[in-house]
Amino acid sequence: MPVSSAVRDRCRTLLGAREEIRYVFPAVSLGPPGGAGFLVVVTGAGVSVLGTRVLRSDRPVSVHASFPRRTRLGPIRWRPGPRIELGSMTLEFDEEYAAVVAAADAEVFAPETLPPDPLPHL
Incomplete structure (x- = not known):
């Protein structure tokens, strides 16, 4: 399930209005700081x-x-749930956001594999 527009607005406020948000997903840190909650936000920059x-x-x-x-x-x-390493952090997230991680990577590293955005106004 995508994060709500309210969450995106809160992220935009923190990052600055100039940042175009492409992807957002919630995650929990497994290493330092252990058990802390995060939102991973991918922008154009x-x-x-x-x-x-x-x-x-x-x-x-x-x-x-x-x-x-x-x-x-x-x-x-996958051990037992989906995890990524970002910098020195290991982040775990719900399985439903695995497609978001894959799409964020594909956008930069394999853009020809992405389908057209069905909801470009969001």
């Missing part, structure tokens, strides 16, 4: 890991890390 409030994964409060857009999110490792 970069990849940001936003820290969220405790017990409120829909409320970003800080930019924890930033990476250039050419940063590969995958490969996804």
Whole structure:
């Protein structure tokens, strides 16, 4: 299930209105800082890991890390759930967001494999 427009708006407010958000998905850190909630936000310019409030994964409060857009999110490792390594962090996320991770990587590294956006106005 995609994150709501309200969550996207909160991310946009934290990142600045100039950033076009392409993909967003919630994740939990398995390494330092262990058990912390994050939103991974992919924009046209970069990849940001936003820290969220405790017990409120829909409320970003800080930019924890930033990476250039050419940063590969995958490969996804499955043990037991989907995980990625981003910088020094290991992030776990719900299986439903695996397609988001794959699409974010494909957009940069294999754009010819992406289908046309069915909802370009969102």
